[in-house]
Amino acid sequence: MITKNTIDKVFETARVEEVIGDFVQLKRAGSNFKGLSPFSDERSPSFMVSPVKQIWKDFSSGKGGNAIAFIMEHEHFTYPEAIRYLARKYNIEIEETEQSNEEKEQTNERESMYLVSEFAKKYFHTTLLNSEEGKAIGYTYFKERGFTAETIKKFELGYSPESWDALTKEALGKGYQLQYLDKTGLTIVKEDKQFDRFKGRVMFPIQSMSGRVLGFGGRILTNDKKAAKYLNSPESDIYHKSKVLYGIYHAKQSIAKLDNCYLVEGYTDVIQFHQAGIENVVASSGTALTPDQIRLINRLTKNITVLFDGDAAGLRASIRGIDLILEEGMNVKVCTFPDGEDPDSFAKKNSYDDLVHYLEHNAKDFIQFKASMLMDESKNDPVKKAGLIRDMVTSIAKIPDRIQREVYIQETARIMDISEQVLVNTLAQLVEKDSVETDKKGKQPYQKPMEVVKEPESQTSKIDILYQLERKIIEILLLYGNVEEEFEDVLIKTNEYGEPMEVSEKNNYKVFQRIYLSLQEDEVELANGLFRAIYNDLVAFYHQNEVFNIEQYLMHLPVELAQEVTDILMEDELYKLHNWEGQNIIPIYKSENTAQYVSETILTMRWYLVDKIIDELKSSLSAEPDSDNSEILIMAMDYHKLINSFSSKLGRVMSRYSN
Template identity: 45%
Template structure:
């Protein structure tokens, strides 16, 4: 159990832009930050982070929350795990009991897989540094590759003993379940026998964005005809090869800073470049590039530079993956190392400055690179050249940006010695073919959610119940947003004279609603209102953070929604002498209008109910009572209408 004082300290320290910025490339936009949503695939950024309010909101898929919610949602952490993660990030000490073996086994499946993967990583490290075989075989291999001690430690490299079940036996002895050892792929179970999957291999832990171990890559050191040189963990609940990039945890900050990501093929390529001071580098771990991996990079930058070894034979096979990058609207450059060299060997044989200089000097645009590679193959064969042109045009056609397509078309026209109009016609032909196919927007996590606990702010119905829902929502929004604001109101003095008095917006709203005995039809809004009343009774006006950080997730979601604004007035308007009236400058009017409108819609709702009852009521006495109540409410309605003036109620 984490003490409340520690939780409060974590909330205070966890800056939303800092937390989200670890996983998403954010750009300043007025008072807020904007980026591509990490929860669904989007080409136009709709993910907004508000430092002032401490919240994030995606206006595309609807995901929203605070720093804790983001870590829970993005990393699939429980609430305590998210707190511990942020406590560790901000060096906040968390005093709590160590989990017992029983507690570990009782954890959910994903967490159990993370726990066993973390244990395995520590075990492999310990074996390499403290066992005789580990030092003689594993550690000596990495040192022969030229890796420094600090780099070996940084990437948590290790060694799995060359014994059939050394790791499995030790894991079972330490309370880990064979079920999760098998599900993680660390142990292979056949009938009654158990084997270590990575027996006799040096180990490369694969981390997620927050640094947790998802799986492993293992390289065999013996020459065995039937054994694969590299072996990866199988798919599991936490490890999906198509959505993972080796080194992304160590590279993400530098990718954002450099606004470029270097993509290499192997684990040692990543490690060698890091050792040479090039840290914005990741690897697809020897697998073909996937959409999931591309989107992972796109969270941090729209620029990818692919580093190839000197062997051009495999280049054509990689073109499809690069076309997928172009389709995402990203910019692709290519660097080809000299014959016989790859990023790993070049980094070891040259200084950091020489490596960086070579990459900068030899980086070329992919379309130009692909054209030159294919031109070498076709020679003077007109048929092959025609096929080449179609292949190049196919790559140009998938680029979503029209201006980029136009520029590439001009370049290829010159390189291929063919009329620009012919290329344009061929491109348009492909585009028309795509347009004729039905396109269906989709999100990774399903359709955008419809808030199920209150009506949206934008009205789609003119019914009275919809009006009530709107103004109930508006009252709560004003309380959360402006409860502490001081406003001037008219009150009756001792001599029945109207006097002006300063009160908080919260006191004014609560006295008007509670004083008239009004309640909210929506239970979540009523709960939020009650929570507000309780805090005011304790002589404290709650802030929006009290609601955002509320343990009741419905109240937290409500607060985040009412505080999220999709649009904001640009500061450039002021520079041009254009001043726009904002709600903040007219809080008093907004509160007065909303309170009266709230009351008016409640009265209108009651009048409709009484009218319906009168139509079916047969008892004379009950009819008189209903008519009297109806007449009274009509009088109240007229008074409210006078106070509202020309306000048009939704």
């Protein structure tokens, strides 16, 4: 585990504008930077970076956070991966917490396997480009497949020489240990000798989502019938075939941005699509699709389009994969290519525009795909048609979302010309069966949907008002909590005749103190759980720290709280993004009249809460003829006087600060 000291150094050193500047073209906009969103297609910049606050906000997608959050969001890294990435960028040595000898050995072993895999990737690529054998055999093969030099470099394609131990000798000579060459499967070790697994093959490095080399795929170029056409690295501590998708490292940003993933079978399908300009594509590398591979895509998008050639085996494989995709709660379409074509050959023959047009117009919903494919098999056979319908309903039963299931049932009833009620009954049986089986396996069963009760419109509007008021409280604390301002205190004192009277005094408070004391006085606790957690955390932070540093504060917050804090902090920047001043529209910023803003917010919140109490008193009035409501009415009158007092104070606040 990375030490807190290392994480603190990363947070202190990393500059959000420098980190984001590696991925987004930023232009100066006053004290901030702005640019086009990297998470959506747009022509007008809605992406804002604040060097002062060390945070960013993408107003088009709603995402935001600090430098770590950007790397996690943009590169789809885990938190530790993001820390390691920034540590490498700023040359910060990564310290690990004290581990047991067994844990150290395991960590060192995995890291050594990654290092030897990275070495092998560079060796194969260099051999392809620089050796006579590599250029004559490997490079020529890739050029014949239609790959450009840029594509070969992008995917770091390589060549393993037709020699028993070329890689092994080179690696050992560079100081890499034989045991790690063995464990990664790069070298096959026998009692009296060792030799290269991939000799005489063109090489395809297989990378993780973060870009680390996990293993290799090698294709033989001779007609040796005894040798497998494609050979993959064996399973190891770093390479699990069922959890890896070829091309995910190069495709992840495009998948997330376009909100769709094309799924193909082979390495060259992926590469050819990339070269054609379509980058949101990955391959299952010839293996049957697995739930782990689907979940990998699910981190980036909910939409998968499965691409297959027209052969029966491929179509059957796609049908098996469809149910797995549906079971993960994802949306799936299927697109087949003309007879004799596969994704590789079709992409090579067609322009980008033609390819996009074909995919858009030939991708079928899984219901339409199953119907069109299986109808040919059933012909006019009623028994086969019944089996086809049951097959379609079986797929629908895999979908976790009840509304989606109902929509697909309606579509199936229309396509297959059958009673919707019959399909609903069949679906219910299948869902119940799946639920029972799921319970037996100890997994989470299908949940019955909760009944939604719509609240009266007036109640809904009140909840919205309270939400906005509480959000304002958090905003004030974040932006001005440590600022000292002059506030008006209204005190009750007795005059010379012993009568109570209101007396105004002006006192200086820090803003956080004023808010804290006001809410304490009224015994008010924020209703929204997220705001309550942030409020309690902020007040504690202000009490414990003389200086409020937003970087330091964000660093210790949980992700969900940090996201909300970032949204609030960057809200003011939205005005600057549109350059209102340049259009002779001068917005009034809250910082210009902080005390007024604080006082207005507190008084308005008090007004709202008292008004709510009055409504509750009204609802408690008895309609019985003999009932005595006098006590309730007196209380309501007293609260109405309090509201009048709030109204008067709000008027004074407004006039006092508007002069």
